[in-house]
Amino acid sequence: MASEKQRSLLLESTSRFPIPPGVRFSYGTAGFRSDGLILGSTVFRAGVLAALRSIKTGHAIGLMITASHNPIFDNGVKIADPDGGMLTQKWEPFADALANAPDPQHLLDLVVQFAEEENIPLCGTQSAEVLLGRDTRPTGESLLETAKQGINAIIGAVAVDMGILTTPQLHWIVRSRNKGTKASEFDYYAQLSKSFRCLIDLIPENIVKSEVDPKVLVDGANGVGGEKLEELKKMLKGLDIEVRNSGKKGGVLNDGVGADYVQKEKVAPSSFGSIDMGLRCASLDGDADRLVYFHVLSASDNSIDLIDGDKILSLFAVFIKEQLSILNRNENDDVFNSLPARLGIVQTAYANGASTDYLKQMGLEVVFTPTGVKYLHKKAAEYDIGIYFEANGHGTIIFSEEFLSLLHARSDELSVSMAGSERHKAAVRLLAVSQLINQAVGDALSGLLLVEAVLSYMGWSIVRWSQLYADLPSRQLKVKVADRNAVVTANAETEVVQPVGLQKLIDTETAKYPRGRCFIRPSGTEDIVRVYAEASTQEAADRLANSVMQLVYQFLDFTNSHV
Ligand SMILES: CC(=O)N[C@H]1[C@@H](OP(=O)(O)O)O[C@H](CO)[C@@H](O)[C@@H]1O
Ligand SMILES: [Mg+2]
Known part of the structure; x- marks a missing residue:
């Protein structure tokens, strides 16, 4: 039950941030996003939500003020769960309801009801901690102050302002703090630079470096x-x-x-x-x-x-596979002990078909999820080592705790029995990768250092890397329709189930083109339907995308006029 004091504090604080008229907010793949000037109420409420999530989990929660690649005057807010990942999908409907509650009383009712359902004590004795970060947008500073007020509207919650950070830094800090490891921004730089150095120091001496631009x-x-x-x-x-x-x-x-x-x-x-x-x-x-x-x-x-992300993924996959095979190479029958690892590659339908072919040819297990890193991350976590990337460059490598502890043990053993051997080095390299690459979310800074270390290890120039495979020509189109949610998909978004009959026509169109592949889905971040087409030539990809766009218009107009 919520105490009287809690109720009046929440009512009074919420009344300071009225919601803008005529706007509906939705917690999409990227949290809440909108024009930064109308986000006050949403960010305040996200602060309330983060505090409740912290009480519920008993751990620190992250709240990041950013709108990523959107124009400068947009802004947004997203929540990081205790493991540094995205807010659990289970809480997204509550996030939506909270953001759209028309007035303080409705908001209070929602909070009280949700707290009861989720067993979240609001009697004034609980504690909670929310770590806040923001990017460099002009509205960031005041929105961060607003988020603090939302957090402070829950008795016992403490807001910790971490200042300007990248999104992945905040996720890394939340994860580290909850694991009880060093968790400051300085620690982040220290861990990245140390593990990068370790990988560079282990580059085989026979690598021809002349090809690589320093x-x-x-x-x-x-x-x-x-x-x-x-x-x-x-x-x-x-x-x-x-x-x-x-x-x-x-x-x-x-x-x-x-x-x-x-x-x-x-x-x-x-x-x-x-x-x-x-x-x-x-x-x-x-x-x-x-x-x-x-x-x-x-x-x-x-x-x-x-x-793109597909080729970064491929580079990482080549490297990890090679290190696993060195680690498990039988150099001496007497001491051989293999450490089998399930290596999984996770992509979305936007991955270039040539990348998927390449990865499969390498004998790797490739699986697909819907768009949005929360889906990819979750799938990748099912493996000992999961590598996931969206074509747009968001991705990372995640190691299971169980595999990491076996790897630590194996590395310790090898450091005694086969110190300095290639097998020992492979174990140390894999451990360094797990330290360098951000285990919480995709991170451009740690990804950059890993790319640089792997290219140096391989002795590859950017051109050599690019030649791993040739991308199939592709085209992406945005289609503005009356109701994008009239499109319902299945099979990791590769098949339209509604409107009925549309998929059959897309299939007929696609079959006309050698290496043709095409799918449509409603965007989760923009009010559009996306069309993606791939074919053996750019002209064919363009034509396929355009004809499917026409089909979308026909079907969605038809659907809408009959609703
Ligand atoms: C084709 C594309 O790039 N889609 C992006 C975009 O999602 P949409 O649901 O397609 O709007 O933004 C997401 C969040 O940043 C990102 O995860 C995703 O990959
Ligand atoms: Mg981003």
């Missing part, structure tokens, strides 16, 4: 990522990083820069051009949880060869 140029999207990379750089040895678009020279966040722009437009971001031709370049998104690589192709325009 420098990487990084587009910071004029956001928090560039700023934090400059910090990390101070602690790194053995890597030359040049950060551009760090936001210090007046560029606008995500405006003609950043991983989303580079991946969707397939062009070089601003401040990159023909003088960088052939150099290894990377791009982060606005809150640094996405990473793509590219190299500039031409001296006359800003066309690029894009190395």
Whole structure:
């Protein structure tokens, strides 16, 4: 039961942040997002939710103010669960209801009812801790203050302001804090730089380094990522990083820069051009949880060869598979003890078909989930080592606790029986990867360091890496319809079940094109239906996408006029 004091505190605090008229908020794949100026009530309520989640779980919760790759005047809020992952899907309907409660009394009723259902004590003796972070957006500072007020509206909850952070940093800090390991921003840099150094120190001596350019140029999207990379750089040895678009020279966040722009437009971001031709370049998104690589192709325009999330995933998969096979190589019958690991690759339907073929040819197990990292992460967690990436560059590698403890034990054994052997080194490398790569969420900074370490290990240039396979030409279109939710899909979003009959026509259209593949789904973050098409030539991919777009118009207009 909620105490009287709690009830009046919640009523009084909520009344300070009335909801804007005529807007409906929905906790999508990216939390709540909207124009930053109308988000006050939503962020306040997200603070209330985070405090309740902390009481429920008995652990610290994260609250991040960011709108990732959206334009600068947008903002948003998302919650990190105790393991550093996304808020449990089970609480999303409550998040929606809370954000849209029309007045303080409705909100109080919702909170009291939910607390009863979930057994959350609100009698004033409980404690809760919420760690807050924000990116560099102009509305960030005041929204963070608003979130604090939401947290403080729950008696016993404490808000800890961690200041400006990348989204993955906040998730990492939440996870580390709850695991009882070192958890400050400095500890994050220290862990990344130490494990990176370990991987570099273990590069075989016979690697031909001449092919690899020592420098990487990084587009910071004029956001928090560039700023934090400059910090990390101070602690790194053995890597030359040049950060551009760090936001210090007046560029606008995500405006003609950043991983989303580079991946969707397939062009070089601003401040990159023909003088960088052939150099290894990377791009982060606005809150640094996405990473793509590219190299500039031409001296006359800003066309690029894009190395997207699928190719980053493939590079990591090649490396991890190789280390597992070295670790399990039978060099000496007497002491051989293998450490079998289930390695799983998780993609979405947006993964380029050529990447899936390549991964399968390597003998890897590839599975698909719907779009949205919460789905990919959950699936990847079913393996000893799960590697997941969205084509847009969000992804990571996760190691099960059980496998990690076996790996630690094996590494200790090998350090005695076979110190300095390739098998021992492989075990140490895998452990270093688990420290370097963010286990909580996709993280552009840790992903960048792992790419750099693996390329050095392989002795590969960016061109060699890009040649792992050739992407199939593809086209993505956005279709504006009256009600995008009229489209219902199944089979990891590759099949339309509603409107009935549409899938059959998509299939007929797709069958006309060699290597054709096409699917549609309603976006979870924008009010549109997305069409994705792939085929053996760009012209064919474009034509397929366009004809399916026409089908969507026909069917959805038909559906809507009969509802
Ligand atoms: C095709 C595409 O890139 N979709 C993105 C986009 O989701 P949509 O539901 O497609 O709008 O934003 C999500 C959150 O950032 C991200 O997880 C996802 O991959
Ligand atoms: Mg992002």
